[in-house]
Amino acid sequence: MLIRNAPDVYEKLRHLGGMATDDVLSPAERSDGAARPSDGWERVGPRGGVTPHAGVYRAAMPNGKRISLLRVMFTDHCIMDCHYCPNSHWVPRRRYGFKVDELARLFAEMHGRGMVDGLFLSSGIFKDPDATQERLADVVEAVRSRHGFRGYVHLKVMPGVADDALIERSQRLGARLSINMEAPSAERLRRLSAMKDFDNGILAPMRRISGLMQERYGGAVGQATQLVVGAADESDWDIHSRVRSLYGDLGFKRVYYSAFRPVRHTPLEERPATPPIREHRLYQLDWLSRIYGYEEDELRPAFDDGGFLELRADPKLMIAVGASERFPVDVNAASERDLLRVPGVGPLAAQRIVGQRRRHSITMRQELQAMGVVLKRALPFLRFPGHKPAAAKQSEMPLFRERLADAPAPPPQETAALHAAHAASGCVSCPLTPTSCGMAA
Ligand code: SF4
Incomplete structure (x- = not known):
């Protein structure tokens, strides 16, 4: 599948800014901690109203401040086989991709005009994880050094990235990093992708990033991840157990949950969607643990014998x-x-x-x-x-x-x-x- 460069930068933004909504992280939250409905992102203009600016979203910062982010994918071309993903190789559709300078200039222009305060940069894996990560780091490097941007950059780290120097570089350039975990264990992830390696491609770089954040002064100070809910027959307890270890052992700042939605042409296209209320209950549980300080033994009664949260009550x-x-x-x-x-x-x-x-x-x-x-x-x-x-x-x-x-x-x-x-x-x-x-x- 070829990435066509014929479309101009605004057409690319329309597609790749829109596609990034399928990759949910840092949703704006209500003050009571509940995730917002739908994908958790508000699409806003510089003065707060709904706007046609593709890719501009309002997100909640760790300190509670809300900022507008350019939320964009470098490319939606992906060689991977994730069964839940509209960017996976299963889906036959036209793909788009930026060039490094083009995307850096676009962001600098939007920032200069006051349209965005920060950048959320993600991508499909267009060749291999290292090559993709290098391109993402190049974009952020250009934004920082050539355009003098010192603000918030949430930089995705590609699952499977193996080059330690690239992980270090990404940690130095970003303000927050995230690798999508997608499933709570290696066994569950195998049901969603034959190409992803849970231990070496996801957990190992997460541990490395966590170590870098403790060793170094400066660079990214927070790590986050996302789990797809209901695609791999995992229980809420499976998810909760993994999430607790991410918060406790690796010092994660946030974990995000995304209810599975079937995508045409993928192996899971016939699988019914996960009800959004399940995602919502996981967010509520997350807040009980992280903000309200509930201990593990206090939370256990919230689960039934099968390890699921009651959907009819919080x-x-x-x-x-x-x-x-x-x-x-x-x-x-x-x-x-x-x-x-x-x-x-x-x-x-x-x-x-x-x-x-x-x-x-x-x-x-x-x-x-x-x-x-x-x-x-x-x-x-x-x-x-x-x-x-x-x-x-x-x-x-x-x-x-x-x-x-x-x-x-x-x-x-x-x-x-x-x-x-x-x-x-x-x-x-x-x-x-x-x-x-x-x-x-
Ligand atoms: S690696 Fe990411 S973009 Fe590619 S198919 Fe998997 S989830 Fe989608």
Whole structure:
């Protein structure tokens, strides 16, 4: 398959800026930590409105600041066989590719005009991983040295890259690096690609990057990755176990989840799509572990015997309902950690409660609401002067889990329809309120 150079740079941008949306990383997030719907990216213009600028997206930085990125692929030509990917060699369509100087100039021009603040650079593997990585590094080198750009560059590292000097160079040039892991183990990855090597092509460079970040001053300071959810029959527990080791052992900053969508002409084209709610539940679990500080043994009850998260209720609610003896917690006496275990109470709200009650007792639900507590979710789990949840509500909590357990577990592919029907029905299986179960929101 040939890369044609006939199209002009703007036509390439239209295609390769658009194609990069199939390669999801760094999605902008809601303040409650939930991933945004669809692909997690907002397409925006320099002043915040929707715009025809191809490839310009708004993303959340690690510090919470939101910036506009040129999110683009160097080429969508790829020799690889990933069964879920529209860029794989299976898919017969026209491919596009930039030249190094062309892409560097384009970015510099867009940055100079205030259209973008940073660059997210990805690519298909057009010859081999090292040759592709070299080209990507060349683009960033040109952007940095020739055009004087000092800002944020998220640089993809190609799976299978073997040249250590290239990994070092990429670490020096980028601000954040990522290699897509795609599946949580070698065995699962083999179901998605016969060409990728999990241990040597993915884990080994990840370890090398992690080591470089610890040894060196400067260069990329964060590493991220992405997993495709539901393409390799992996369980949520498989994913969670791998993700925990990435955060814990390799110091990853973020892991992103992308629900599998079948692509025509690929070996998985007949496989039903993974319901987006599964991706959403994994993001929620990720936040419980990473931001809320849940320990491993606290998270285990969120999974069923098969290692899957309950799709009909969020993991925090599942954990809380399973530990109903701990509730209700006293708003005016509970530790910040215990407050954080209450559904509807996030880190900011927990901090505000602890700060506020140093001055006076909290006695009104309006105060909690003003501090960011989601009352519909939290009230069954909290007590304060003037509010004690009805005993019936408490006694129903264990039943909630039993009812879910008794209900036939939906096959994952049917869950989207189930979700819609459940939300429309007003959450009949839930002893809490329709919104507090997390389904109707
Ligand atoms: S290596 Fe990347 S771009 Fe190429 S087919 Fe696999 S996922 Fe797609």
